[in-house]
Amino acid sequence: MTNHRLFISLVFLVLNLPQPAWPTDWPTFNLLEANSSNTAKPQTVKVSHDPVYKTAKEYQAYPLAEILKKITVPDSLKTDELLIVFTSADGYQVSMAYRDAFTEQGFIAFQDNAAMENKHWLDFKFGKQIMTPAPFYLVWPKKDLDEWRYPWPFQLISVSLQPARVYFGAAAPAHADARINNGFALFSRYCIRCHSVNLSGGKVGPELNIPKNISEYFKEEELSGFILNASAYRAGTKMPHFESIITARDVQDIVHYLKQMKSEKVQ
Numbered sequence: 001m002t003n004h005r006l007f008i009s010l011v012f013l014v015l016n017l018p019q020p021a022w023p024t025d026w027p028t029f030n031l032l033e034a035n036s037s038n039t040a041k042p043q044t045v046k047v048s049h050d051p052v053y054k055t056a057k058e059y060q061a062y063p064l065a066e067i068l069k070k071i072t073v074p075d076s077l078k079t080d081e082l083l084i085v086f087t088s089a090d091g092y093q094v095s096m097a098y099r100d101a102f103t104e105q106g107f108i109a110f111q112d113n114a115a116m117e118n119k120h121w122l123d124f125k126f127g128k129q130i131m132t133p134a135p136f137y138l139v140w141p142k143k144d145l146d147e148w149r150y151p152w153p154f155q156l157i158s159v160s161l162q163p164a165r166v167y168f169g170a171a172a173p174a175h176a177d178a179r180i181n182n183g184f185a186l187f188s189r190y191c192i193r194c195h196s197v198n199l200s201g202g203k204v205g206p207e208l209n210i211p212k213n214i215s216e217y218f219k220e221e222e223l224s225g226f227i228l229n230a231s232a233y234r235a236g237t238k239m240p241h242f243e244s245i246i247t248a249r250d251v252q253d254i255v256h257y258l259k260q261m262k263s264e265k266v267q
């Protein structure tokens with residue numbers, strides 16, 4: 001075989017490598033089609049401090065876990081890598097870890113009990129705007145749940161499932177061993193709502209890779225200490241305390257993941 005032919009057959013081989021079988025349409029539940037026969041019996045849900053209305057509220061709602069049961073998880077997806085993506089009518093999206101939805105009870109509310117007979121919702125003030133949570137609003141009755149792990153999106157229209165490495169594509173490591181993968185799974189569960197990596201993720205805290213990776217200017221031995229207990233480093237920090245939530249070994253995996261991203265910066 002000539003070099004030329006060899007090259008062509010190699011290219012052919014590479015192109016024929018099996019592609020990961022990502023569905024293009026992620027498994028989705030269209031909330032506009034929800035009713036008590038295809039979803040679950042509605043329940044009365046009490047919230048002691050609603051972050052949108054800033055007061056105690058009572059809603060009619062479907063349990064989130066029941067809606068999730070109606071969404072088939074493809075066999076190729078591991079549930080610890082999965083996110084629930086909530087989409088609002090204007091296209092706004094927010095995500096949370098799939099498994100967190102089974103440790104705390106969330107509810108998809110469709111009616112405010114304080115609304116008058118012919119209305120389902122009361123308006124609220126959002127900055128200077130007058131808004132409504134209609135058609136659906138995600139609420140969490142348990143007191144004091146972290147909002148960065150348990151979001152309260154309103155005007156919801158659908159719930160879908162996606163792997164974190166697809167939804168937060170640029171933040172996902174292309175080259176990873178088991179510990180780096182675990183680090184990314186943890187990061188997308190606990191950190192990404194506030195921090196971006198490769199500009200993918202939240203904006204409450206600083207970006208951790210662009211232009212400098214956190215490990216390029218933060219002492220490595222201090223990094224895990226900071227992640228576990230940020231207030232031991234900075235008074236009044238907005239970064240939550242993770243010592244009681246994440247083990248020291250898991251924090252090491254998060255650090256492995258963050259360091260890996262140093263060699264995978266987006267341009």
Ligand code: HEC
Binds near residue numbers: 187
């Ligand atoms: C509720 C939002 C929030 C969450 C969740 C959060 N952080 Fe932070 N983090 C911050 C903020 C805000 C800062 C910046 C300044 C400060 O208050 O210290 C910060 C600072 C940092 C810093 C120092 C960055 C610098 O350049 O000073 C690191 C590293 C960090 N966070 C890592 C993490 C990791 C890893 C997780 C997940 C285990 C996480 N954070 C979760 C808000 C958050």
